[in-house]
Amino acid sequence: MSDKGIKSAITIRDLSFAYDTQAVLTDVNLSVRPFDSICVVGPNGGGKSTLIKLIVGLLQPDSGTVRIFGEKPESGRGRMGYVPQYARYDPQFPISVFEVVCMGRLGGSLTGKFSTDDKDHAMDALTEIGLSALANRPFSEISGGQRQRVLIARALASQGDILILDEPTANIDHESEQHFFDLLAELNQRMTILMVTHEVGFASTFFKRIACVNTKVVIHPTSALTGDLIHEMYGGDLQMIRHDHCCGVEGHQHD
Amino acid sequence: MTDFFLAVMDPNLPFFRYALLTGLFASIPFGVIGTFVVVRKISYIAGAIAHCVLGGIGLGLYLEKAVGITWFGPMQGAVLVALLAAVILALVSRHARQREDSVIGALWAVGMATGLLFIAKTPGYVDPMSYLFGNILLVSQSDFLFVLVLDVVVVVLVWLFYNSFLAVCFDEEFARLRGVKTGWIYLLLLCLAALTIVLLVRVVGIVMVIALLTIPASIAGNFSKNILQMMLFSTSLCALFVVLGLGISYDLDLPSGPVIIIIAAIVYLLVLLGGKLRKKFAVVPK
Numbered sequence: 001m002s003d004k005g006i007k008s009a010i011t012i013r014d015l016s017f018a019y020d021t022q023a024v025l026t027d028v029n030l031s032v033r034p035f036d037s038i039c040v041v042g043p044n045g046g047g048k049s050t051l052i053k054l055i056v057g058l059l060q061p062d063s064g065t066v067r068i069f070g071e072k073p074e075s076g077r078g079r080m081g082y083v084p085q086y087a088r089y090d091p092q093f094p095i096s097v098f099e100v101v102c103m104g105r106l107g108g109s110l111t112g113k114f115s116t117d118d119k120d121h122a123m124d125a126l127t128e129i130g131l132s133a134l135a136n137r138p139f140s141e142i143s144g145g146q147r148q149r150v151l152i153a154r155a156l157a158s159q160g161d162i163l164i165l166d167e168p169t170a171n172i173d174h175e176s177e178q179h180f181f182d183l184l185a186e187l188n189q190r191m192t193i194l195m196v197t198h199e200v201g202f203a204s205t206f207f208k209r210i211a212c213v214n215t216k217v218v219i220h221p222t223s224a225l226t227g228d229l230i231h232e233m234y235g236g237d238l239q240m241i242r243h244d245h246c247c248g249v250e251g252h253q254h255d
Numbered sequence: 256m257t258d259f260f261l262a263v264m265d266p267n268l269p270f271f272r273y274a275l276l277t278g279l280f281a282s283i284p285f286g287v288i289g290t291f292v293v294v295r296k297i298s299y300i301a302g303a304i305a306h307c308v309l310g311g312i313g314l315g316l317y318l319e320k321a322v323g324i325t326w327f328g329p330m331q332g333a334v335l336v337a338l339l340a341a342v343i344l345a346l347v348s349r350h351a352r353q354r355e356d357s358v359i360g361a362l363w364a365v366g367m368a369t370g371l372l373f374i375a376k377t378p379g380y381v382d383p384m385s386y387l388f389g390n391i392l393l394v395s396q397s398d399f400l401f402v403l404v405l406d407v408v409v410v411v412l413v414w415l416f417y418n419s420f421l422a423v424c425f426d427e428e429f430a431r432l433r434g435v436k437t438g439w440i441y442l443l444l445l446c447l448a449a450l451t452i453v454l455l456v457r458v459v460g461i462v463m464v465i466a467l468l469t470i471p472a473s474i475a476g477n478f479s480k481n482i483l484q485m486m487l488f489s490t491s492l493c494a495l496f497v498v499l500g501l502g503i504s505y506d507l508d509l510p511s512g513p514v515i516i517i518i519a520a521i522v523y524l525l526v527l528l529g530g531k532l533r534k535k536f537a538v539v540p541k
Contacts, residue, residue, distance in 0.1 A: 058432070090425075093294055093424075093425055094481050094482055095421070111416050111418075112417070138481075
């Protein structure tokens with residue numbers, strides 16, 4: 001990596017954000033080192049997705065700053081690969097798997113024409129996630145787990161240093177999920193990974209750190225994620241967290 | 256149907272040839288832009304632009320006949336107002352967010368109201384019905400040339416910006432993160448839609464514009480693996496509907512616009528039913 005001097009891939013300082021008058025995030029401080037893997041968990045409506053949108057620059061903070069390798073999100077965008085939830089796509093949209101992955105190469109030219117180089121990178125990304133055989137298949141005809149991986153390939157095609165994933169494990173089966181975490185572990189060798197989820201159960205097996213978001217953001221190292229801490233974080237036992245997702249309901253105490 | 260083809264060949268009936276050629280060549284922008292309108296789900300916006308066109312036509316008639324500006328007629332007015340509506344709608348989608356549909360509805364009605372006011376103040380009798388429902392048999396040589404120019408503009412721009420249009424329709428947020436100027440690309444798309452609609456108004460009229468812009472593309476969407484296929488297929492379907500509609504309306508002595516629409520709608524219905532039946536009785540491959 002060319003950023004030996006910069007110690008932080010993502011830096012958030014004193015950030016606050018509100019939709020109209022409703023505060024979503026207040027006084028957020030977060031620093032993600034290169035090659036870190038961090039899992040953002042928290043209740044629905046707690047500000048997870050808003051945090052992601054602020055990081056990638058789709059939203060502007062009301063106060064505070066976001067820096068990507070020391071730059072503003074708008075200029076650091078090229079270094080982030082963003083993987084949104086696949087479920088939000090129109091299932092009838094006629095588009096091939098390869099065309100979806102190619103979108104990761106947009107932004108290179110004014111009109112959006114792809115060079116041979118762009119297409120090669122797209123194909124490489126598809127090969128890396130092991131779905132090159134599906135390149136010409138319609139995106140709508142492959143399984144949910146495969147679609148999720150195609151969206152990761154699209155993010156990889158941009159050749160960023162940070163991979164940001166929004167609820168990637170929603171609606172995928174257990175086997176695909178296992179496959180998915182093997183892939184993430186592999187990618188973590190060369191990329192910083194930030195993932196949003198509301199299921200915390202598996203997080204400790206892969207992620208180095210957990211960021212708990214509920215208006216405020218509190219970071220925990222996963223090594224400290226013992227039963228006691230989980231109990232303290234969520235006010236319930238692990239089974240309850242996984243299946244009922246009660247974060248914040250019975251008191252969300254961190255300190 | 257044979258009578259119709261004899262009429263097309265008749266050297267004394269040039270308007271039939273213009274109607275047929277205009278219909279065929281107009282199918283290109285309808286199929287291409289219609290595809291984007293369908294996959295981006297903006298047929299309501301296309302509807303608003305279409306109805307605003309009446310405001311432009313009224314303005315053109317008024318300036319031409321009441322004020323005496325000879326170079327500004329209904330066609331110029333329609334193009335001007337359609338593009339203006341496209342710009343307003345692009346701005347609205349960017350800034351109004353949840354209120355977008357209300358603003359579209361208001362623009363829709365205000366466009367029509369303005370048109371009717373201008374027409375009321377234009378000397379001589381102007382029948383708004385001819386604009387609302389169109390008449391392809393009235394197209395002139397200059398209309399036909401306009402269609403050819405639009406064909407070139409649409410094909411060249413879509414060829415150039417194909418990937419950007421595709422990205423804005425499929426995942427605008429991601430495209431924006433990749434540095435695509437999604438606001439401008441969306442505006443360009445709406446402007447192309449606006450020009451196509453002005454043209455369509457001549458063929459089937461304001462009220463039925465949406466049908467011809469969206470029905471062929473919707474049918475094509477059921478059989479297409481990608482956007483390019485969908486464009487080619489919906490262009491062919493649109494051409495087929497225009498030819499069949501003209502032929503049948505000639506034979507049965509019916510207005511051509513509604514006949515074109517009804518044919519398109521029947522095919523759409525059959526395709527939807529066929530899809531349902533195929534699903535129901537399909538042998539599930541193991």
